[in-house]
Amino acid sequence: MTTTLQDCRALDAQDPLAPLRAHFTLPPGVIYLDGNSLGVLPKATAARVADVVAREWGADLIQSWNTASWFDLPQRLGDQLAPLIGARPGEVMCTDTTSINLFKVLSAALNIARADSPARRRVVSERSNFPTDLYIAEGLCQERGLDLLLVEPGEIAASLTPDVAVLMLTHVNYRTGAMHDMAALTAAAQARGILCIWDLCHSAGAVPVDLHGANADFAVGCGYKYLNGGPGAPAFVWVHPRHADRPDAKFLQPLSGWWGHAAPFAFTPGYQPAPGITRYLCGTQPIISLSALQCGLDVFTAAEALGGMAALRTKSLALTDLFIALVEERCAGHGLGLATPRDHAQRGSQVCLTRAEYAYAIVQALIARRVVGDFRKGDGAYPDILRFGFTPLYLGFEDVWNAVEHLRQVLDSGEWQRPEFNQRNAVT
Structure with missing residues (x-):
């Protein structure tokens, strides 16, 4: 018809x-029809950014780290984003870029996977994965003397061999729009002792995601596509709690900046990681960009009353x-x-x-x-x-x-x- x-x-x-x-x-x-590349401008964004610039920065200056709650903005936005990806409060940080966050979680995942199984010397990913993911993985593998194996979608299951440390996939393929079964692939990998990293750049805000339901290990994603945070908006990072609080320093993410310190304003010379996902922060946060991202996330909060x-x-x-x-x-x-x-x-x-x-x-x-x-x-x-x-x-x-x-x-x-x-x- x-x-x-x-x-x-x-x-x-x-x-x-x-x-x-x-x-x-x-x-x-x-x-x-390009919101999968750059989302549309929320009407609230211009006024919000102007207020941050003119009042919070211009008038209140450095006091706004406290009075405007700039300091905890990455976690507050992470909590607002969490329901969209099947995460819980206190598990997500909005910070840095997808590439930087992927470097953090892939480094940590390799440390964890290889701690008890040094023979796991391979990272597996899809040949048609988004190139920046492959570039980050290629660089880390070269630095550590590991191998990066790229496969077709139908070859993923067969590639999960005992020498694999990490399976790194994008949930929705940027080129074709094809979506993986996150739960099934995560379970297949973990049954073989392999950790899973999911890139949610083309998923968050577009399709339902349930990281806890899939029992995923790590996830990253960007804020400028379906989340409508603006060009170059901060990304996000999620780590399952079973990995986030591992005490041994060798399991830490490698970008141990002061914002990920347990007491950043103590200004001590030695690094002490903050608890949980906070340790996945690195340097000083981009407050104006984070404030713009909040306007995009606010629309999803409004959407909850209409069925979410x-x-x-x-x-x-x-x-x-x-x-x-x-x-x-x-x-x-x-x-x-x-x-x-x-x-x-x-x-x-x-x-x-x-x-x-x-x-x-x-x-x-x-x-x-x-x-x-x-x-x-x-x-x-x-x-x-x-x-x-x-x-x-x-x-x-x-x-x-x-x-x-x-x-x-x-x-x-x-x-x-x-x-x-x-x-x-x-x-x-």
Whole structure:
């Protein structure tokens, strides 16, 4: 049965999450399908940042570490984020970048895994994992004389051999939108004495995550995608309590900065780790950026009254189902394929279309029409990818219908062939 524009408008009228759109600043006429790369600006952010700059910093100066509670902001935001990822209060810190946090947890995981089993000399990850994760792992393995083994998704189970110390995976693949079964893979690895690290950059705020339910060991993620914390927003780090408080110094994360000290203002020369997740802090925190991230997290707090992550997931799947169906119905014959799994259990909150040629130019032509997605270069498994993220906090069903209509027009008219759409920008 064909879905019409009127059908989509009816779905929007019945959408219980529709009021959340009012929390965001959306440029007029823009259909924004790139929230999986950079989230939209919450309306509260500009005023909040201005207040931090003008009043808390400008007027109150250094007193704001106490009077404005700057000092405990990383933990307060971590507590606010925790329910989105199946963590508990006091277990998450919002701090640093994903890459830095991954360095911390991978270092600690290797120390723990190899303490009793020095023969475990291998880190396993997916070949199509996000490159920064692989770069961090490559550097650590080179430094320690270990091996990094990259495998295809179907090879993960067979790769969990006795010489593996750590399995490091991204929950939702950045290129395809394919989602791993976190609980099953964690259990399979741990049954063989292997620790698991999960990157939640494309999961947090987009799909329900249950770190405790999966019995994961470590997790990291960023704040600027579905969490809408702004460009370069602070990331987050989670460590299961069974690892966070290990007393032996050899199990510590290696960036032992003063913010992770048990008494940072005692200014003693020797490092004494703070208890729990606090030891995963390092240097002085970016208060302005953390304050902006809080505005993004506040929207999720508001979403709890409307059904929370379960309702967001239901809408996300409905949006992506609709997009796939409309593309296949209205854009047939133009060489588009589908890289994203149809199975709901294996799909994140994005849809990735493939095309053997000119995918980049097609995306640029769409952006010129104010339909914003992005391009990712293919690999051995897939051709080039047109990537579209669906953020249920602010996207509606009419947006999906209109986006596909623009895609149909771009393909039918051949306007993607214009020279300006074939000039590569620095950021794709």
